[in-house]
Amino acid sequence: MLPRTVLFALLTTSLLAEPYFELPLPVIVGSVYPETHDSSSLVSPQNSNDDKYSLRGSVVNSLTGEPLRGVLVQVYLNGQSSMLTGPDGRFQFDNLPAGQSTITVRKPGFFGEDDFQPSERGQSLAATGPNSSPVVLKLIPEGVIYGHIIDDDGEPIEGLPVELLVQHLQNGRKAWEQRTGAVTDEEGNFRMAELPPGNYFLSAGPSRNPVTFPAKLAQPGAQGIPLVYYPTGSDLAAAAPISIAPGKKAEINFTLSPQPLYRVSGTISGYSPSESVSLLLRNSAGIPLAYNSRFDSARGSFHIPWVPPGAYTLEADAPDGHGHSLTAAVPLTVNADVSGVHVILLPTVNIPIRMSVITSRTGTERFGEQENYFPAYVQLVARNDGLSERRYGSQQVVETGASSLELQNIAPGIYRVEVNPTGPLYVQSAMFGTTNLLESDLSVAPGSSPQPIEITLRDDVASLSGTVSLDNRPLSATILAISEHASATPRMQPTDAAGGFQLSFLSPGMYKILAVDHPDRLEYSNPEILRKYLSKAREVVLLPDQSAKIDLELAKVGE
Amino acid sequence: MLVQKLLAVLFLMTFFQRAPVPPASPPAPVTPSTFRISGRVMDAITGQPLARASVVLNPSNPLNNPNSPDSGRVEVTDAEGVFAFAGVPPGKYVLSARRRGYIDQMYQQHESFTTAIIVGPGCESENLIFGLRAGASISGDLVDESDDPIRHADVMLYHQLFTGGKRRTLLVRRVNTNDEGHYHFSALSPGTYFVAVLAQPWYAQHGVRHHVKQENQDVNEGGLQPLNEQNQSLDVVYPIAFYSNASDLPGAAPIALRSGDLAIADFRMRPVPAMHVLVKTPATDSNQGTGVAVTQTVADNDTIFLPAQVNQLAPGLMEVTGVPQGRFNLVLNTQHGNAMTHRSQSVQIQNDAEVDVTRSTSPPVVSGVLRVDDGSPLPQSARVRLRSSAAGEFFDTAVSGTGEFSFKENPLEPGNYEIMIIEPQGLFIRSLSSATAKTSGRSFEIATSHDVSITINASKGNGRITGVAFKKDKPAPGVMIVLAPLDLKSNPALFRRDQSDSDGSFALHFVVPGRYTLLAIEDGWDLEWADPSVLQRYIAGGESVQIAPNQETEVSVKVQ
Incomplete structure (x- = not known):
């Protein structure tokens, strides 16, 4: 996928300027390019006197190349015009003024290229004018995953939740995201459509209610379906992806064995009697499971019925009645009824943040002094491999008239600390006691005393500029600036159309600078993955206040 | 007895606690302290025994106490459809059953009444015949005028129900079509149904039709573009469609379902032009907000919001589009601070109509x-x-x-x-x-x-009536008990009903003091009892009762 700026430049130039026609044009899905085999049908003005032109083209299925009928084509040029393509997939807008127009194409069951970028919808640019040529637009057919689920007696399993997960890269790190879900019908069938191409992981279960599976229910001891990742396991890391190419309809059939369901019970202490306690079981992948739990606040006892065997973390949360929260996390292995689990709720921790700014330039003093202004924003990111990254952001607190930042209600655990300056500053140091948070994770112990995070920011920032090229031809790309500090998130910035870039407000130090075509496909926070690309990277050492200049060669992701 | 909780709760309650384990080896007692509830689950129509059905037993008392759902036991029927609960203490129990492909049901369920099972010395609680009715289904495919499937359409199921002794047609379920334009309603009780579809052409482009000139400037808030020629063929809507080919409930084809029937109701939607109507709304001050919506009353309990598009052309002037021609309700929502008032008026929607809701007389409050x-x-x-x-x-x-x-x-x-x-x-x-x-x-x-x-x-000081229904001097379970006021016509709120339990007993609560006739009617569950002419012929065979404030009365009544 090309970054937007490339597409822009490419289309603009290729449609307007003759010489660029010689460039080998990539086939761009969902976008416009000249229909060279049909140059005789080049559009001429309807009426040259008032300079009105037509825009003609067709829409095809990106997979089969077949023309697509009934596609909604919309042109935005001094207003909006819309029409549906005819049986031959063609469209023609008349009476358009000369200029650049944006075209969007839509049809149920298809994606435009930019549908995969949530902020935009399949749209492209085309030119209308005396020499404009017909355009061909492509739509990508959706994928579908469907199938049915039976138990080992061949009886369909009704009412079982089925979900699709995708693994994507977020800041160069792998993260799980839940995409869509369904519930099996009375015949055990499920169906999930409107899937963009990609790799999907399918989970089925857990059954919410053992009654759904009467054949397996007997006294004593109910049975039910645990959470299973396709094809068989309870471990997400060992699950097999279902690869969905454009237009693919994948049939996934399961036979699932009901397993004994167990009861987890015990006591909770440390809660405020007037407040409710919420209980949650997470599986080993950190995914919260929808099991009913019951808590008797008068007796302090809880139980969770119908838990399939497995390894879990039992999490309890409750307000303390004074505006703060209490929390507990107990690891559990369930392979029989578990009783006598003791959950001790402990106060969460509030961590104050102290920030200082060392200024050397004129004009930046204000970043250290302004009232109610904080030179940086701090986030804690929970270290887990679970579905969603849990983040805790710093909050403003006002005490005796002075305001400061604080991280509130932080549960004991290990966190990555992200410090994002809000001005032209960089983080020189971030310390928690003797822990250097630029290099190490923050470990919050249960009931620990409120020790502050001390952050020092400076304004003697460095900057870096340059140009990206491939085979001596400049081209647009995305720059990654990877700091020597282990915990720092790499800086990512697209170049302009001519490959030029400018990275500002960099912290002095050593960087590996890399230009890539598809940063969204590169797990750049993983040193193992990144190593393969380092031969194309440039290493620079930036001094305070330095403006450095380097040229880079494009590294193609996946090659 | 009357069960006010949802059936689903009965099933759920079972699992909050393990069933009490029956005493391991009870010393052979002369009079047993516990009893058995047993029987067979069958297809109510074919009489075929049903294996793999879950039968759930709940004591009847905790039902009225929301805080003690820790009760309930479950047994699964064997290949012969047989179930048995052993070690049941004396008491009153509600029995319910579910099986895949059948409708969840309480024992001898009628509306929200069931025949509760009385367990104790001399009570018959074994060899029960629990008939389950196979669920019927209605499914279908929706296509548009080009025969392409319509996905994400709203499909509504109406059931001609017999509630409160009257026939009414009520919205009972609502689903969306999938990517193939397919929908499916399963586990339906036998009866008469109607299916309606609310969908929009996915390609519809309404835009605005009217332009307002104000101080020699085009007022065009929100960057709305006027319609041009090409867009007008896309300025279309699908009116609500009832199966088959009807535009309203009276014209719709009833779908009669028997147990286990699989009915098909396909739709082909036809677009009609979308209307553009100007609506003048009251001028609002800064802490007021005004909104306009269009609704269509489809059935007794069902008013549907049409996917109308409302564009403000100028303060106090809106253009409403995205609705077909016809008579609809125009709803004016006005917000004053935190309070919201709704005012609805029936209007004829047609192109370029101007509707003035500023001075319309407000309906009586x-x-x-x-x-x-x-x-x-x-x-x-x-x-x-x-x-x-x-x-x-x-x-x-x-x-x-x-x-x-x-x-x-x-x-x-x-x-x-x-x-x-x-x-x-x-x-x-x-x-x-x-x-x-x-x-x-x-x-x-x-x-x-x-x-x-x-x-x-x-x-x-409501009264209470308990009693036993007798048939030929034997207690009669499962009959409909009706307490009817003397004036059958003007006081529907005075009627009370129950279903007799396994020992023929019944209870009527919250009886308004007054004079009544108490009736026990066998096979009375299909009677249109709220129709005075229907009930009149049973009155002579009933028991006359007079209830004083706070009075508890015991009455025996003969089954008719």
Whole structure:
């Protein structure tokens, strides 16, 4: 996928300027390019006197190349015009003024290229004018995953939740995201459509209610379906992806064995009697499971019925009645009824943040002094491999008239600390006691005393500029600036159309600078993955206040 | 007995606690301290035994106590459909069963009544025949005018139900079509159904049709583009469609389902031009907001919001589009601070029509006061209900501690309305009085567009009737018990009903003091009992009872 700026430049130039026609044009899905085999049908003005032109083209299925009928084509040029393509997939807008127009194409069951970028919808640019040529637009057919689920007696399993997960890269790190879900019908069938191409992981279960599976229910001891990742396991890391190419309809059939369901019970202490306690079981992948739990606040006892065997973390949360929260996390292995689990709720921790700014330039003093202004924003990111990254952001607190930042209600655990300056500053140091948070994770112990995070920011920032090229031809790309500090998130910035870039407000130090075509496909926070690309990277050492200049060669992701 | 909890709760309750393990080896007692409940689950139509059915046993008492759901046991039927609960202490139990492909049901369920099983010395609780009805289904495919599937369409299922002794057609389920335009309603009870579809052409482009010139400038808020020629063929909507080929419920084809039937109802949607209507709304000040919506009343309990597009052309002037030509309700929502008022008026939607809702007379508002004759205060939960005699539509509103209530959220059409006290249950209406409306019994008449003020005179001290239904001197389980007021016509709120339990016993709660006829009718569950002419012929065979405030009466009644 090309970054937007490339597409822009490419289309603009290729449609307007003759010489660029010689460039080998990539086939761009969902976008416009000249229909060279049909140059005789080049559009001429309807009426040259008032300079009105037509825009003609067709829409095809990106997979089969077949023309697509009934596609909604919309042109935005001094207003909006819309029409549906005819049986031959063609469209023609008349009476358009000369200029650049944006075209969007839509049809149920298809994606435009930019549908995969949530902020935009399949749209492209085309030119209308005396020499404009017909355009061909492509739509990508959706994928579908469907199938049915039976138990080992061949009886369909009704009412079982089925979900699709995708693994994507977020800041160069792998993260799980839940995409869509369904519930099996009375015949055990499920169906999930409107899937963009990609790799999907399918989970089925857990059954919410053992009654759904009467054949397996007997006294004593109910049975039910645990959470299973396709094809068989309870471990997400060992699950097999279902690869969905454009237009693919994948049939996934399961036979699932009901397993004994167990009861987890015990006591909770440390809660405020007037407040409710919420209980949650997470599986080993950190995914919260929808099991009913019951808590008797008068007796302090809880139980969770119908838990399939497995390894879990039992999490309890409750307000303390004074505006703060209490929390507990107990690891559990369930392979029989578990009783006598003791959950001790402990106060969460509030961590104050102290920030200082060392200024050397004129004009930046204000970043250290302004009232109610904080030179940086701090986030804690929970270290887990679970579905969603849990983040805790710093909050403003006002005490005796002075305001400061604080991280509130932080549960004991290990966190990555992200410090994002809000001005032209960089983080020189971030310390928690003797822990250097630029290099190490923050470990919050249960009931620990409120020790502050001390952050020092400076304004003697460095900057870096340059140009990206491939085979001596400049081209647009995305720059990654990877700091020597282990915990720092790499800086990512697209170049302009001519490959030029400018990275500002960099912290002095050593960087590996890399230009890539598809940063969204590169797990750049993983040193193992990144190593393969380092031969194309440039290493620079930036001094305070330095403006450095380097040229880079494009590294193609996946090659 | 009457079970007020949802059936789903009965199934769920079972699992909050393991079943008590029966005593390991009880010393052979002379009179057993525990009993058995046993029987066979069968297909109610074919008589075929049903294996793999879950039968759930719940004590009847905890049902009225929401805080103790820790009860319930479950057994699964064997290949012969047989189930048995051993070690059951004496008491009254509700039995329910579910099986894939069948409708969840309580034992001998009729509406929300069941025959409870009485367990104890001399009680018959074994060899029960538990008939389950196979679920029927309706499914179908939706295509558009090009025969492409319509995905994400709203499909509504209406059931011609027999509730409150009257036939009514109610919305019972709503699903969306999938990517293949397919929908499916499963586990349906036998009966008469209607299917309707609300969908929009996915390609529809409405735009705005009208332009407003103000101070020589085009007012075009929100960057709206005027329609051009090409867009007009896309300025279309699908009117609500009823199976098959009808535009409303009266014209719809009923789908009659028997147990296990699989009916198909396919739709091909045809686009019609979308109308563009100008709506003048009242000028608002800065802390007010005005919104316009279009609704269509489809069935007794169902008003559907049409996917209308509303564009403000200028302050106080909106263009409403995305609706077909026809008569619809235009709803004006006005927000004043945190309060929201809704006003609805029926309008004819057609192109370029101008609807002025600024000066339309507001429909009458019913308000009043609830007075308890001993002057006691009302609980916070106090609620009263208005029920329109014509449509059966009802509206609830809260009553303040001092008795005031107002239906200002529910503007009413002229007609006859009945008032009921929903909460507290121990309170009954003795009479209504009003200076602004004609009252009769518990009903009143809205004749004009003037607001109506009603005083409800209420008393505490509902009575209770328990008893046993006998057939040829033997207790009769499963019969319909009806307590009918002497005047069958004007007081539907006075009727009480129950179903006799396995020992023939029944209980009628919250009986308003007065004179009644108590009836026990075998196979009475299909009777249109709210129709006086239907019930009249049973009156002579009933027992006459007089209930005084707070009185508990025991009555035996012969089954007819």
